[in-house]
Amino acid sequence: AALKYLQGRGVTRKTIEQFQLGYSPAGGDALKDELKKKGFSIQTLEECGLVKRSEDGNRAYDAFRERIMFPIADIQGRAVAFGARAMGDRAPKYLNSPETKLYNKSRNLFGLNFSKEAIKAHDQAILVEGYMDFIIPFQYGVENLVASLGTSLTTQQVELLGRYCRQVVVSYDPDSAGIVATQRSLDLFLEGDFRVRVLRLPPGQDPDEFVRTVGPEGYQTLALESVPYLDFVLEAAIQKQGVLDD
Numbered sequence: 001a002a003l004k005y006l007q008g009r010g011v012t013r014k015t016i017e018q019f020q021l022g023y024s025p026a027g028g029d030a031l032k033d034e035l036k037k038k039g040f041s042i043q044t045l046e047e048c049g050l051v052k053r054s055e056d057g058n059r060a061y062d063a064f065r066e067r068i069m070f071p072i073a074d075i076q077g078r079a080v081a082f083g084a085r086a087m088g089d090r091a092p093k094y095l096n097s098p099e100t101k102l103y104n105k106s107r108n109l110f111g112l113n114f115s116k117e118a119i120k121a122h123d124q125a126i127l128v129e130g131y132m133d134f135i136i137p138f139q140y141g142v143e144n145l146v147a148s149l150g151t152s153l154t155t156q157q158v159e160l161l162g163r164y165c166r167q168v169v170v171s172y173d174p175d176s177a178g179i180v181a182t183q184r185s186l187d188l189f190l191e192g193d194f195r196v197r198v199l200r201l202p203p204g205q206d207p208d209e210f211v212r213t214v215g216p217e218g219y220q221t222l223a224l225e226s227v228p229y230l231d232f233v234l235e236a237a238i239q240k241q242g243v244l245d246d
Contacts, residue, residue, distance in 0.1 A: 001087060002068050009132060010212045015139045018114075022069040024084065028061035049081065049097040067095065070110075070131045072103070072149070075160075077113040081105075083131055083149075096149075106154035109161065110134055110147035116164050118143035124167040126199065126223055127153075127185065133171075133207040140216040153185040158192040169226045171199040173206045179236055186229050197226035 002023040006016060015021075024031065032051050036042070042060045045051035052063045067084035074080050081097035097103055111134045112119075119125045122144040128134055134147040146161060161168065168189050172182045182198060189196045199222050201210050211219050227235075 005068065005087065009208070010136060010139075012139060015135060019135060020071050020079070022071075024062065024064040024067050024069055026066040028065050031062045031064070032060060047100060048102065049100050063097075064095065066090070072097070072108060072110055073113045074108060075113055075116065080108070083110075085131075104156075105149055107156045107160065108149065109157055110149050111138065112146050112160070112164075114138065115143055115145050119146065119161075119164045123165045124169060125161055125165050126169045126171050127161075128207050129172050130206075130208075136208040137211045137216065137219060140211050142211065142216050142219055148185070153188055155188060155192070158188045158194070162192055162194070166193070167195040167197075169197045169199050169223050171201070171207055171223070174201050174203055183233065183236065186232070190229065196229045198229065198232040199223050199226040200232075 003016075006021060011021070032042070032045060035045055035050070042051060046053065046060070050063055051060050053060050064082060064084045066087050068087065070083040070085070071079040072081040072083060081100070081103035083097075084095045086093055086095070096105075099105060110131060115125075115138065124144055126137075126142070126145045128137070128145060128147050130147060134145050138145055148157065170182050170185055170189075172179075172185075186196050186198070201207065201222065205213070207219065210222075
């Protein structure tokens with residue numbers, strides 16, 4: 001079912017292998033039992049965010065169950081955490097690893113280990129929001145991408161990206177939450193002395209859907225046509241407040 005879901009979203013077998021996408025079985029003991037056989041203690045698995053304990057503390061069980069798994073890697077490509085998407089309508093839709101000794105969300109960017117050379121070559125990064133918004137465009141050849149692991153961008157993430165480029169095109173979803181997140185991230189990039197532009201997608205579309213529908217060339221064209229920071233802020237203000245008379 002997980003494989004069918006990914007292929008239904010347009011993810012190829014090659015991409016599944018490249019990003020090491022996987023599946024966590026239902027039940028709650030599969031990963032715990034496998035890693036115990038390999039000599040890992042329950043305490044270590046808890047500290048890595050892979051195992052949780054029941055409220056009474058008597059039972060340890062897998063933290064991720066019946067979910068599609070997205071490994072989150074550090075800049076060297078070593079898996080340090082996971083994002084996990086529920087199968088069906090289960091809540092929460094996405095479940096992420098907690099902060100651990102290995103993983104600090106505010107200091108990592110999803111996909112940067114794959115895209116850092118393309119970002120350097122373009123001296124530009126296109127910033128997207130989620131796992132699929134990174135994976136699908138990357139699969140289609142738009143490789144100067146990075147995903148922010150949620151909408152709350154941090155100063156540390158901006159500094160990390162600054163090692164590879166000085167220009168960023170923000171490509172968050174065009175809904176109201178995406179616009180607010182875009183404005184928040186723009187401020188951080190400006191403080192970090194980046195040249196900042198905003199890629200505007202048609203209403204109701206995210207980068208994943210847009211690339212699958214229109215193709216990578218259309219997305220790259222929108223990136224080239226991205227608007228400067230001040231234009232975006234002004235347009236957002238007009239949309240929110242109505243026509244400005246002065």
